[in-house]
Amino acid sequence: MQKRPKYLTIAVDRYKDPLVLNKLLAIFVLTLCLVTSMRSHGTPIEHLNKGQIIVTDQSNLTQKKAGERAFQQVVVKLSGDVAVLENLQVKRAATNFEQYLVASKFIQEGDKLLYQADFNEQKLVDLLRSESLKVWGKRRPLGLFWLAIEDDVSKDKTLVTQSSTSKYIDIIHQATYDRGVELLMPIGDLTDSMNINALDVWGLFSSSIFNKSTRYGTNYVIGARVGVVFDDFSAREKLQLSYFITNGQTIQTNAIVGDSIAALIGEFVNEYATYLANLYSIEASESGQIYSLTLNIANVNTLVKYRTVLEILSSLTVTQTVELSAQSKDVASFTLASNVPLQRLKIILKLEQNLREPEYQRLYPGVVIDYEWRGK
Known part of the structure; x- marks a missing residue:
């Protein structure tokens, strides 16, 4: 039988009065909520020097290709700019990624085989700086991501939350890992449902959503909706993801058109990461003066x-x-x-x-x- 934590055992055994016990439990829950809220602020991203690529086998050829892709993934995370992959010296370094490699391994994660690689972060930062490319530090903003998706047939709108079984959670996690940013999904509990519902997010009511998301203590709040629209350019129906990004003082909005929700989420994360990198990464011109x-x-x-x-x-x-x-x-x-x-x-x-x-x-x-x- 699993033992109760000692500090809880003392509290429960010492106080038999239900009223006192309820007060103790309320204090414990409040403390837990406060700790959770405090941890929700921007913190250092510790995996910036780590690449993770899905592979089909463990052959030498597969390892070589995956290593190059992992290198590219890490360089983009460290810079915050996908355009760094067009730099000639970065391209050459990618083909010789082993000189930056610290360790690598294959791991089985469910039904997926992954190649994981750790690179020398300082050597990569030195490479970026030598080429006058952007460098983005580990300490990065944390965003809260409210995502509402409309069913094409019933037109029902549902929120993607931590408590939902949405397949898009894994897609969001992978996309944010690839770009070195962190997006927190709402818990989806009673408090959330009382504050914000799917129609609020669908309406992209940025001020209301931001003000009612204070429990999470994040640097940014994002609202996004995905539904079918008629695309004039292709003259057919397509999916559209519309979003806002706000910190309570500034707001960024855009709409992305695509053929699948998964692709739209990936493209949104790219735009979000680029938006943050433009604010917080260090330009080459800034690194030349002390x-x-x-x-x-x-x-x-x-x-x-x-x-x-x-x-x-x-x-x-x-x-x-x-x-x-x-x-x-x-x-x-x-x-x-x-x-x-x-x-x-x-x-x-x-x-x-x-x-x-x-x-x-x-x-x-x-x-x-x-x-x-x-x-x-």
Whole structure:
């Protein structure tokens, strides 16, 4: 028989009063929800140097072809730009992918045989920079994806959620993996159904959907619908995916026409990844100059907080070096050698939920607080 976790056993055995027990359970559920919400913010994508290709066998020829495709997949993820594959040096590197390869293996996943390859990320970043191509760091926005699909016959609209058995979930996961972005699907529970329904998404009511998605704490909210339309260009009915992408301040919209829902989802993910990369990736022109910047961060009053903040700043692709230059009470001053100026850096740091620009400047002689640390 499976044992109950110790901390739950103590709570249940100690408090027999149902009212007290219900309060304890409510606190536990609330805490779990808060933790889940906190984890939903943009976090580093750890698989940028990993390629994964579906194959039919384990022959040497198959391994060679899959290795080249995995290399191309990783280069696109690291750059955020599909156009990098047209670069002559990138093409040459793809045919000689072994010089960048760290490890590879075949794995069986259900009925699929996969070739997985790990590449030397720094060598690939150096390749991109040597060719004056874009580089996109690991810390990337997280989006919440509301997708409504209309049945061609009944015209019923249904949402694709975590609780649904839609075959499109796997397609979304694969497409986002290929481009190095993360899209969270709504849970599809009672709270979601009370806030947002399929008709809301079908109507692409961006403001309402964004405001009612705050429980997920994502950087972006996406609404998309897929249905049949008459295509004037081909003079026949085709499928169309219409979407919006918003962070509450800006909005991007578009419509894509295609022959299958799977293909439309893949094309949408490509457009979404390109949209984000244009905002957050580093241009070659930006990487040629070094800026000396200082960030004053309040509430850094323990060694754990200091180490966490230092790790975040060090992990940014735009950071060359970073060090603690001063500490006054709970305000830590970090000096960075950065490839981008301060305002560009702050755009990137908006993806870190625990670094928040102060709502008002507190009285602190001689120091302007750039951020307040909200984490542990």
